[in-house]
Amino acid sequence: MQVSPDEPDHYSILGVLPDCDAKQLEIAYKALAKKYHPDHSETADLDRFKEITGAYRVLRDPLKRFEYDEANRHLFRTPTGAGGQFGGFDQATVANDALVHETILMHLYNLRRQSTGSSGAGEWQLLDLVGCSEKNLEFHTWYLKEKGFIMKTEEGTWAITIAGVDHTIDTMRSRQDTIRMLTQRRERDLDLDAETDEAL
Secondary structure, eight states: OOTTTTOOHHHHHHHOOOOOHHHHHHHHHHHHHHHOOTTTTOOOHHHHHHHHHHHHHHHTTTHHHHHHHHOOOOOOOOOOOTOOBTBBOOOOHHEEEHHHHHHHHHHHHHHHHOOOOOOOOOOHHHHHOOOOOOOHHHHHHHHHTTTTTTEEESSSOOOHHHHHHHHHHHHHHHHHHHHHHHHHHHHHTTTTTHHHHOOO
């Protein structure tokens, strides 16, 4: 998945951690919005206020926050020395690995879905698909093979197994359930904008 390097880090803008809850988010927003609001003569900053408000509008909405988090995992790095890095990799690396595994399985699932007799995908196809090094791909295919999700065919390509198909379907179903739940929460929180504006 490609994301823009210029994507704003909404969490940093509000000075909160990516795992903050709704209450922490609201407290941070109200403090900053009050400080930079155009009506506050000493610290007024319209551009900063708009930036803060824009970040909050995304993160306070459960569905928008979910979509933002999914698209911007590269932003969620734990600073060195904060306990998030181990031997050269961090939480973002682990999250990216999970995304690569999901991408490979989905691609192989689609190939198998189109033709049960499909010979799968070659190494070069997977390298082009996920954009990683041969060494990293070796790790990913090793993991997926050991889990029983993919296998090497007689032609030397990678193909999804029955366990891999089941895992992919379960993953997609879980994601749809999450989106459905977040959408329902969003519908219950439609009045939050008006309440926030009144509080300022």
